[in-house]
Amino acid sequence: MISKYKFSLLHLAVSVCIAFLSAYIVFVIWYPSPLAQAIGVTKLFTLLLIIDMILGPLLGLIIYKEGKKTLKFDLTVIILVQILAYSYGMYSVAQGRPLWVVYSQYHFDVVQHKQLDEKDLEKADQAYQQRSWFGPKIVALKGEEQYQKNSFAYQRRGWTSYPSNYTELTSTQSRLSQYAFDLKYLNQSNESERVAKILSQYIQADAWLPLKAPIQDMVVLVNKKKGEVIKVVDLKPLR
Template structure:
């Protein structure tokens, strides 16, 4: 086998391995199913990864010559460019990863890293100040008691600014939202209003412990959060329409 083809195949194999590791990081840790669909990241990231995996080995195929004096330099440049492109793509995806899933009034909101309002982080409890790197966390958010602050938030949210879900200083443990969630949780039967009944049945068969649900708001596609018997325990996020 020609040395050029061997170099191409080795580079392709290495690129494929790195791509698999990147996919595990993104789709298992940062965007576990079905959140990657709810946030619309699937096709964008896979396209970026495909281009990166193919382009590097192709450049190796085009430039590889055993007796070429600048071969090592050429390969180093190709590898550097490929890793830089992958690193930039991963950083961009990381900035859009879901950090918090926040119960807000009558629904859960997916809050990504870039959605977080940093203005009052100094008033935030330490465990809510930094977006987690090892997967999203479930929390609740409550409106401030001060009427002026509450009105300011409502006004800003109405203009497209930050609502309480994007403000970590208003976060609370989800357990503290138990009563509010129980009051707003909807019966499973109502899912048939917004979805095909066969799809609902098939989905619920996978989660027999579910007894109620609330909507999940996300950037690209709203979904449903299934709740357990006390209507506060989160069972799963499922790909069903909430309205």
Template sequence: MYSKVDVLRDKLKAFFIHFAFSIVLVLAAYLLVQLLWYPAPLFKATDASKLFVMILVVDLVLGPILTFVIYKKNKKTLRTDLVVIILVQLSALCYGLYSMYEARPVWIAYVADRFELVRVNDIIEEDKQKHNWPRFGPEYIYVDLSQLNESEQLDSILKETQYNISPAQRPKFYNDFDLAKPLIIKNSQDVALLNNYNDSIEVTRILKRYPLANSFIPLKAKAVDMTVLIDIENQGRIIKIVDLRPW
């Protein structure tokens, strides 16, 4: 006789099988996001965790729970029901990943005396079709304001002061990153200053991993500002973006 205990046992078995499948999916999605679109520590800098948590809830919780609810051994429509649940789950995952892809950081733009992290959805609409941006991880670029004429400079200042649109959000101002190296060397700060804004033990630990880092430039980001370590003795070479506050 097929008792209620047997029904519950089968439901729990189906739940945990689906849960294990969901864990594999979520881990694969996390690796994709971290390795290709949000390399550390940019995941934290952009606060992408909020969107990823939504993906986590839908795929890790909702799918297995629906399986638990509908599962009944020998049910005629069981296979169809499970296929529908899996398709819905995969669709939700794909939509979530697409949303993260569309919000990914694409440029680390040097502007005046700092870097700014630019995401796809930061770029203003009128400039979006005028520049190709990286698909897998951000690249360094120089926001060259010296090329602007007087009218363009006034327009840039107006957009920044009235509409909070940074020049870094305007690909029309972009230029080859190597042209920024003299400014980076000139404006970089000694790494010792990082102790003023961070725990000194953490600063020491990170700098030991990058012994060639002797200077830094702040990186302004959406959620948490980061630090770009520089080797000014090697033509301003970028060493690493690290999870330290620059101010």
């Protein structure tokens, strides 16, 4: 059997590799910046990393005693608990991942995996029935005449939680053009230098709309002439 410190280093190395891979999946694929901040997944993922990178290897180091009869059993239990805790944490993160960024009229909404019901997905067009594992997609709501305004479920969960209401963003270009705000209004809720720095990276943007999110509302930069989303950015919408 390998020595105590070699085992601990190996255990830590594997945990670190898993942590980096998980961070890439979460913050690059599932919650592309700045949606992780808007939804508030960072704290949950940090707790996950503490369990995976610190507590697991530390417990292994503490209980590792060469010659101990129950050593293999004890290490197996620690690793299994670590795997179970990690799996549950990643499952929770996956349940909250954003599937859609939905344009309604005056703003965009973030729609998470946990908000959708399988029965509602079956009623949607084929293009909107899949729960993506590769980041959120941009869509829009159909015209208001499509909504079931008197439905209690619609009032409780919101129209954007029903994929049967979705359509392509390009089909709502005139609506987006009508309600999008001029870029100059971003200076009312943000430092002008910060606004200028961000806008310099997205010169195609000619307007913006608010993004409603669970933890922090943000801004969606758009090109209203083309009816396109340019980027979700970490700026405050109008107060």
